[in-house]
Amino acid sequence: MSTRDELIGYCLVNLPNEPAFEHAEVLADRYRAEVLADRDRQFVAWLLKKSREEEHGEVIARLASKVARGAVRPNNLRTDFFQPGHTYTHVDDGTDWKFRVDTVTTHPEDGERTALGWRHFRGQWEPCAYGEDDYEIHLYVGTADVTEGGAA
Structure with missing residues (x-):
């Protein structure tokens, strides 16, 4: 609240x-x-x-x-969450995890943000949604923005 x-x-x-x-x-x-x-x-x-x-x-x-x-x-200015149009990966963790963010939406009652996009993991792309708690976990393990032609 x-x-x-x-x-x-x-x-x-x-x-x-x-x-x-x-x-x-x-x-x-x-x-x-x-x-x-x-x-x-x-x-x-x-x-x-x-x-x-x-x-x-x-x-x-x-x-x-x-x-x-x-x-x-x-x-x-917000950079405290996944940004639409950006692709993220883990730095030096040995996985092939990537997350391409298509849009960010908010929960209608509590306003919690959810990033919607595509996750690449174990050789496959699949639709995926990550919430704010997920972002904190990925940030902790060293997520980096690897968007081509943009911020890296």
Whole structure:
């Protein structure tokens, strides 16, 4: 359960005369947006300060501009899970395991991510789904991104 869900549940249980569930969701989402916007403003201010102090400040200033206009978003930064369009393998474990990710979806109730794609193991390709717990296991044994023409 997320902190957002806990907050909404707390409001509904402890403030019975307050707005309905949907309104509590709207308020929680609005508060989150305010917190993120404030964080982004502080980060941009810090980047601009660093751009004036550093030797290659123009690069930092360009990054600040991208953050300020919303070009840097959490959904295009996530690297803490399998990424669509990427292929992964184990490093130095002696297996022929590979996993090509076609898409990532989330569970409708708890939001847990699942990567859907094709696994190559023991000489055969087969459809496969890996959840977040599976990712932690593969990360532990040394998974590497071996996408051709992309990040490796």
